[in-house]
Amino acid sequence: MLQAAAVDGEQLEQMLARRVVGEPLEQVLGWAEFSGQRIVVAPGVFVPRRRTELLVERAAQLLGADARPVVVDLCCGTGAIGVAIAQRLEVELHAADVDPDAVACARQNVTMGEVHEGNLYDALPVGLRGRVDLLAVNAPYVPTGEIRLMPPEARLHEHHVALDGGSDGLDLHRRVASGAPEWLRPGGTLLIETSQAQVEGTAAACADAGLRPTTLSRDESTLVEAVAPSVSSRT
């Protein structure tokens, strides 16, 4: 793949040198394949993982019947999740991330929606409050103490803000869940990727926020799907 990507021998040498010191192949190439799409990946930005395609598939199932639903790809990184959803369905897409490098990268990928920069929900336009049909989230969930056990591709070449989920890995999940009811429409869904080891904690964070969580697993992928109360159950 490097040979095919390099314009000449000198560039190939440079690319090989980057790969040899552990830079992810996708960052060296400048793109990753995700859900059938070529996604631009800049140095330091989280490389979209194949396991996250389950989140995209489930999102498409959930939204299939809705007319131009509002989708927020929160903690978007490259924007891969939002791009893949928008490729399958007509949606009003918003993507947001706190890392300026990720935001710059997402702006290259998300051509059919808006990309916002900021800390979780602070990044979103206030007009989205109570209107979001689907919050599609792959936030960091690696416990801080386990980052050192990750392969060098992640540990040394993806920004720690993309990996670090705090002491039990669930800091971001608790913050995402607690803010979700304010942004979801009644009956809207938070779909969040987690791990098998952490799924109970992620689901508990959703239940604590007043959402109704269920879990979904396939191969290496685990999701929590958490539904906001409908109007009738709120009143």
Ligand SMILES: C[S@@+](CC[C@H](N)C(=O)[O-])C[C@H]1O[C@@H](n2cnc3c(N)ncnc32)[C@H](O)[C@@H]1O
């Ligand atoms: C595990 S990566 C996932 C990226 C993308 N969703 C994907 O699946 O490829 C987590 C992302 O969350 C972002 N992030 C971490 N803390 C954040 C925060 N407080 N607010 C917004 N984004 C945050 C990181 O910059 C990173 O891009």
